Amino acid sequence: MSGRAASLPDPVAEGLAAGWSATNASKLAGDLRLDADVAIVGTGAGGGTAAEILTKAGLRVVMLEEGPLMSSSAFHMRESEAYPDLYQESAARKTKDKGIAILQGRCVGGSTTVNWTASFRTPPATLSYWQRVFGLKELTVDELAPWFAVMERRLSIEPWPLPPNENNDVLRRGAAKLGIPTAAIRRNVKGCWNLGYCGEGCPTNAKQSMLVTTIPAALSRGAVLVSRASAQRLVIAKDRVTEVQCVALDASGVRPGAYRVSVKARHFVLAAGAIGTPALLLRSGAPDPHQRLGRRTFLHPTCVSAAIMPGRVDGYAGAPQSVYCDHFLETQPIDGAIGYKLEVPPLHPLLMATTLQGYGRTHAQLMGHLPDTQAIIALQRDGFNPHSQGGRVLLKSDGSPLLDYPISDFVWDGLRRAYLSMAEIQFAAGAKSVLPIHEDAMPYSSLQAAREAIKRLPMQVIRARVLSAHAMGGCSMGSDARNAVVGSDGRHHQLDNVSVFDGSVFPTSVGANPQLSIYGLAARQTSRLAQWLTGRPAPAIA
Amino acid sequence: MLAVDPGFAYKFLHAQERTVLAAVVPVMLSGALPEDPARQEQTVVQIIRGVDLAVSGLPSSVQDEVGELFALLAFPVTRRIVAGVASPWLEASPAAVGAFLERWRLSRFALLRSAYRALQELIMASWYGNPMSWPAIAYPGPPVLHR
Numbered sequence: 001m002s003g004r005a006a007s008l009p010d011p012v013a014e015g016l017a018a019g020w021s022a023t024n025a026s027k028l029a030g031d032l033r034l035d036a037d038v039a040i041v042g043t044g045a046g047g048g049t050a051a052e053i054l055t056k057a058g059l060r061v062v063m064l065e066e067g068p069l070m071s072s073s074a075f076h077m078r079e080s081e082a083y084p085d086l087y088q089e090s091a092a093r094k095t096k097d098k099g100i101a102i103l104q105g106r107c108v109g110g111s112t113t114v115n116w117t118a119s120f121r122t123p124p125a126t127l128s129y130w131q132r133v134f135g136l137k138e139l140t141v142d143e144l145a146p147w148f149a150v151m152e153r154r155l156s157i158e159p160w161p162l163p164p165n166e167n168n169d170v171l172r173r174g175a176a177k178l179g180i181p182t183a184a185i186r187r188n189v190k191g192c193w194n195l196g197y198c199g200e201g202c203p204t205n206a207k208q209s210m211l212v213t214t215i216p217a218a219l220s221r222g223a224v225l226v227s228r229a230s231a232q233r234l235v236i237a238k239d240r241v242t243e244v245q246c247v248a249l250d251a252s253g254v255r256p257g258a259y260r261v262s263v264k265a266r267h268f269v270l271a272a273g274a275i276g277t278p279a280l281l282l283r284s285g286a287p288d289p290h291q292r293l294g295r296r297t298f299l300h301p302t303c304v305s306a307a308i309m310p311g312r313v314d315g316y317a318g319a320p321q322s323v324y325c326d327h328f329l330e331t332q333p334i335d336g337a338i339g340y341k342l343e344v345p346p347l348h349p350l351l352m353a354t355t356l357q358g359y360g361r362t363h364a365q366l367m368g369h370l371p372d373t374q375a376i377i378a379l380q381r382d383g384f385n386p387h388s389q390g391g392r393v394l395l396k397s398d399g400s401p402l403l404d405y406p407i408s409d410f411v412w413d414g415l416r417r418a419y420l421s422m423a424e425i426q427f428a429a430g431a432k433s434v435l436p437i438h439e440d441a442m443p444y445s446s447l448q449a450a451r452e453a454i455k456r457l458p459m460q461v462i463r464a465r466v467l468s469a470h471a472m473g474g475c476s477m478g479s480d481a482r483n484a485v486v487g488s489d490g491r492h493h494q495l496d497n498v499s500v501f502d503g504s505v506f507p508t509s510v511g512a513n514p515q516l517s518i519y520g521l522a523a524r525q526t527s528r529l530a531q532w533l534t535g536r537p538a539p540a541i542a
Numbered sequence: 543m544l545a546v547d548p549g550f551a552y553k554f555l556h557a558q559e560r561t562v563l564a565a566v567v568p569v570m571l572s573g574a575l576p577e578d579p580a581r582q583e584q585t586v587v588q589i590i591r592g593v594d595l596a597v598s599g600l601p602s603s604v605q606d607e608v609g610e611l612f613a614l615l616a617f618p619v620t621r622r623i624v625a626g627v628a629s630p631w632l633e634a635s636p637a638a639v640g641a642f643l644e645r646w647r648l649s650r651f652a653l654l655r656s657a658y659r660a661l662q663e664l665i666m667a668s669w670y671g672n673p674m675s676w677p678a679i680a681y682p683g684p685p686v687l688h689r
Contacts, residue, residue, distance in 0.1 A: 008687065077684030080592075080671030084599040092600075092663060098656040195685055203687060254601050316681065349681050353670035354663045359643060364573035367670070370679045396603045439647060439655075462655040463648075 008204060011212055012071030020219040022069060025229040025248035025261050032248070032261045034224065036062040037533065039244050039265040041231045041280065044110020045518035046502030047271030048210025049151070050526040051218035054269075056539035057530035061223040062263050063215070064246055066230035066272075067107035068253055071211060075201035079350035082200035086114050088275075091351075095391065096404040099461030100301055103469040104273060107201075108227055109211030111273070112515060115469070116198045116320040116346065117187040117207055119157045120512035121148045121520065125334050129384060134507045135479030136488050144520055151519040154542035155208040156190040165196070165318030168344045170309065170374045172323045174429030175342075182325045185343075188515070189319075196317045196346055228253055229261040232399065234268065234284040240497050241268050241284075267533060270475075271502040271522070274298075278393040278474035278504060279401035281485075287494035290482045293475065294393035297403055298509035299468035300379040303415045304345070304355065305422035306366075307374045307431035308443065314371055315347030321513075328378070328421055329511060335385050338414035340378040341512065342422065347375055355465055357439045366435070366443075375437075376425065378418030380411055383473070383508030390509075393474050407466065412459040415466065419457070423450040439463040470514050475504040490525035501525050547587045553598040554605070555590065558616035563590045563665070565631040569639040570665045574678065585674065592668030608664075611657050 016022060023032065037059040040047045047063060055061050070085060083091035088104040095102070105111035122144065130136040151157070164172060164184075175182045192206040205212045219225060229246040236242075243264045250257035270277045278294035286293065321343055329339035345351075349370060356366050366373075382388045391405025407415075423434040424447060433443040434450050438457050444450035457464065477500075478484025481493040486505055492498040501522040503514050510517050527538035546560035555563070567586045568575060575582045597608050614620045621627050627634050627642050646658035669675050676683055 078671075080667075083667075084596070089601060089604055090596060090599055092604075092667075097652060098659065099652075193687075197684060200684075252599070254599060317685075349670040349676065349679060350667050353666040356666075359570045359572075359647075359662055359666075360640065361573035363666075364571070367574065367679045370681055398603050400601060400603050461652055462659055 008072065010071050010073040011205060011216055012069070013073055015216050015219055020225070021222070022219065022225040022227065024069065025226050025246070025259070026251050026253060026257055028248050028259045028261070031259050032226065034062050034261070034263045036060045036224070036263055036265040038267045038269055039064065039263040040269040040271060041244060042110060042271035042273060042276060042502060043108050043210060043215060043225070044105060044271060044273060044502065045112050045210065045515050046522040047269065048109065048112065048214040049519050049522040050269050050271060050501050051223055052214035053523065053526040053539060053541060054530055055218040055221040055223045057534050057536070059530065059533060061218060062265070063218070063223060063225045064229050064231055064244065064261070064263065065108050065225065065227045066249065067105070067227065069108040069225065069227040070201065072201070072203050072205050075203045077195070077197040077200045077203055079200060079348055082114070083350070086201055096394070096402050097406065097461050099407055100299060100405055100466045100468050102299070102403070102471060103467065104275070104471055108215060108225065109209045112209035113201055113211045114199050115515060117189055118321045118324070118343065118513040119152070119186045119188050119516045122517040123511050126508065126511045129334055130507055134477065134484065136477060137479070138488050144524065147524040148516060148520040150541045151516065151523050155188040155213060155519065157186050157188045157516065159184055160187045160319060160322050162194055162319065164322040166313045167315040167318070167347065167374050168321065168323040170307070170313070170429040171325060171342060171344050171376055171425060174425035174427070175325050175327070177428035178424060180325060180327045180425070182323050185322050185324050187319065187322070192319065194318050196320055198320055199346060199348070226261055230256070231272065231280050232283060234280065234286065234498070236284060236286065236495070239287070239495055241495055244268060267497045267499070267529070270498060270500045273502055274471035274474045274504040275393055275401045275403055277500055277502055279395060281475070282393065282395055283399050288485075289494070292483060292485050295474070296383065296389060296476050296507065297391040297393055297405065297474040298383045298472045298506070299391070299405060300470040300509050301382060301407060301411055301415065302377050302379045302467045302469070303418055303464060304437035304467070305376050305419055305426060306435040306437060307426035308369050308433045309372050309374050310430055310432055312371050313374045315373060315375065320344070320346035328418070329381055338380050338382065338385065338388060338410055340380050340414055340418045342425070343377055343379065345375055345377050347373055355437060355467070357437060357441065357465065374426065374431070376422040378415070378422060379470070380414045380418070381509055381511040382411060385410060390473055407461060415464060416454060416457065416459055419454045420451060423447060423454065437465040470509070472503045472506040472509050472514055475500045476507040477505040478507055489528055490521070499525065499529055547590060550591060552594045555594045555597070555612065556616070559612040560590055561631045562612060562615045563593060565634050565639050566643070566661060567665055569636050569643060570662065571669055572636070574669065574675065588672065588674070589665060589668045592672060593664045596664060596667060608660060611660055
């Protein structure tokens with residue numbers, strides 16, 4: 001058989017055929033009004049986890065998602081389709097000064113549909129900082145461990161049994177040569193084909209994203225899903241929300257259409273992500289007596305170092321992230337100079353071409369090295385120091401969100417140090433040349449030359465290429481309403497029937513890829529909410 | 543003035559703005575496009591259509607920003623003053639276009655750097671998202687899933 005395997009199962013298509021209640025709002029012929037026990041805004045890591053638990057608890061759930069419902073039979077491993085179909089702003093979302101590019105999912109399953117499957121529990125050092133600084137006394141390693149464990153079982157998060165691809169192995173080998181430890185990344189996959197196209201939507205349904213796990217489970221138990229419905233406003237009466245109002249998008253999937261979708265509910269779970277959730281609350285005029293809403297948004301600002309290796313790397317093939325290095329998080333105290341986590345990105349032509357510096361022949365020559373190019377990324381652990389206050393979510397004149405995240409000198413310092421750490425590792429692994437991804441940099445053929453150049457690179461926006469795949473914060477969790485939007489149970493400090501169960505609750509960055517932190521915390525919070533709403537013990541998850 | 547791809551139903555780019563891209567694309571992608579003039583011209587048209595498609599899929603507020611950039615480049619006065627390109631785009635030499643890109647790329651004004659980046663990203667994405675570009679960079683393309 002040739003072509004794309006028509007015989008690969010598509011559990012979403014099967015569920016739809018079996019009668020799931022799923023509506024594409026861009027095909028509505030009139031307004032849609034729904035009633036529910038709980039309305040969930042957003043279907044990513046937080047919303048998906050919440051939907052399954054609440055539905056299992058016997059509650060009537062409506063899930064609202066601004067992106068499309070697309071599934072494996074539509075995932076063709078093509079960047080030119082995946083970015084416009086599945087990502088916020090076609091994978092070209094930018095901060096206000098355009099200094100940071102943000103990769104965020106915009107589809108049913110949210111970022112879990114397009115992430116690279118790296119799964120880490122919230123680091124103990126992060127939790128203890130939250131306890132100390134934000135009064136989150138309950139959120140201890142021991143308290144959260146069973147919630148992480150249950151979501152690990154639910155999503156098949158396990159050690160990856162295959163050897164890392166060459167792209168990841170360069171990080172392992174280079175670090176080992178320097179005596180720097182690395183470790184293997186656990187992944188949320190089941191029967192993974194090791195293709196390397198997680199970022200374009202998994203074509204084999206091996207990735208245990210919300211799209212193929214919790215959302216199908218919720219739909220099979222009678223939950224309702226409305227896709228291409230963009231939540232615009234919560235209707236607030238005193239300290240309660242009565243209704244969420246959405247605009248049904250038109251056939252383009254990005255512009256407002258003619259009709260409205262509104263959902264009345266007893267309780268509202270906000271899970272539209274660290275940019276979407278604060279924006280929805282801001283548009284709604286939600287109470288914010290201490291001006292905390294939309295503040296302290298963190299990104300793990302990330303810089304990139306490419307290396308030309310003596311042999312083939314094929315960075316587009318194989319599990320994209322399987323090795324990580326936390327050494328540079330631990331070389332100083334958590335609230336000292338900024339630390340960074342090292343990982344590896346998959347190298348696909350479109351994203352590589354738009355990320356690389358330069359144009360014309362210089363750029364074309366670098367692209368010609370695609371098969372023997374390796375890359376490391378350094379994710380800065382922002383938010384743990386007074387000089388790292390993160391960004392702020394603002395609203396554009398049309399109500400859409402804009403993240404203002406000025407990169408402080410404190411963060412620039414970490415980015416510069418990271419260029420050097422990555423170059424050292426790449427040369428130790430045998431790189432022929434190393435290229436910091438910076439408009440003013442070129443390939444350097446010795447560590448000495450790279451070190452001298454990195455020392456002098458102007459650390460300015462849109463010269464240094466800075467990216468983020470991890471938007472966090474904006475609805476900070478904290479015991480004291482004066483410096484937080486929600487409490488340690490995710491309940492809004494001022495609105496009685498609103499909970500926030502997504503990455504926006506983190507009071508700092510996580511210091512690791514956030515998906516499992518969101519799953520674990522959302523599972524705990526949702527279980528407590530289910531018990532409170534039903535008066536019965538919460539259902540078992542897995 | 544010559545029209546660029548007049549028969550195609552563009553969703554976003556006006557005729558004047560297509561001439562900007564017809565001048566900028568061959569310089570931005572110099573060394574990456576087919577050498578044969580006729581094939582290169584066809585490829586540039588494909589890339590311009592790809593840019594149009596990409597912009598039409600962006601949210602309105604972002605589209606407006608891109609629209610402002612293209613309008614600024616297409617309007618003769620701002621082309622001369624802000625971009626520093628003296629002659630109309632279709633008469634501008636590759637050297638003049640390259641000098642313009644280089645000024646904006648390394649400008650001390652973040653606004654001009656971001657405008658350069660918008661052009662770079664749109665053009666690179668349109669070309670390297672297109673399978674026509676893959677043989678030259680030895681990218682095998684996504685695997686075919688047999689069962």
